[in-house]
Amino acid sequence: MSKRIVSGVRPTGRLHLGNYVGTLKNWVKLQNEEEYECFFFVADWHSLTTGFEHAEQVGCNLFNVFYDLMAIGLDPERSALFLQSAISGHSELFLIYSMITPMGWLERNPTVKEMVRDYDIKEHINYGLIGYPVLQAADITLYKGEYVPIGKDQLPHLELTREIVRRFNHLYGSIFPEPKELLTDFPVLKALDGRRMSKTLGNAIPVVASEQEIWSAVKSAVTDPSRVYRNDPGHPDICNVYHYFEVFFKNEARSMDLQESCIKGAIGCMDCKKKLSALLNGMLLPFYERKQLLMQEPEKVKEMIETCNTKADRIARKTIQEIKEKFGFKVECHESKEN
């Protein structure tokens, strides 16, 4: 019997290369392994935790996220690829878990502090942001997910999910498996300006991008600031462009003697960037081409997503029904004792 995997991605704009290297590439790999049954969702409810004032922007972007996911190799016929908000069970289970999760468990979450800093929302931390790990617990367990592909930095979140599951099972009887981590050794890819890659910071390279978009991201890369003139000696170890060669194109860097040429000042940064841009374009071109084809058949794509929504919803409803039966929440016609 295959092991069930559940994971989601927030639709905060176009998917970028950092998303791909860090998470999505691994999704495609897991999808293609026989031992797993994959449930991957677009976490639109989650995007409201920090973007509730611009909900309509999230809505506009949803279909595009599905195009991108399919363009990079996720196949709705192999993985359930669905929309979180289309399945009412996510918000129902979130509500139920909210009742049994002590505030103290949530207040110790370091990621909330980081999000408050990154999104500059100190004055208005809303209940949804504090409670997003509870929604994550609901997302995973609604499908009785057994494994969650995560990096080491996300282990505390998964532990919180397990704590909630243990509490639920202790209170009401065992319904949910405790999900285990499927540790993935993916690197965090920084942007070409050396900062965290983010659409908000304007430094993201879309994973499905035209040649022109790739070039406009690469040409503004921050390189070695001590290189003023073309033949100034460079320091590749502090250059973001060189870092990308190291991550993606080691062989190419070796065959063009990039490190040595840079140190000797024998190659200009603009030429180096052009080379990186061309290589990235070659790497990402199949995604771009696949998206162009998908966009010619929007109805077919929509139908595939709806089929996945239906599959996910069937399982979710069963779980919620099981909980309601445990709770005894049903209206039955009893004769009133008062009559």
Ligand code: SF4
């Ligand atoms: S030549 Fe290339 S590696 Fe060297 S500093 Fe310029 S961009 Fe970076």
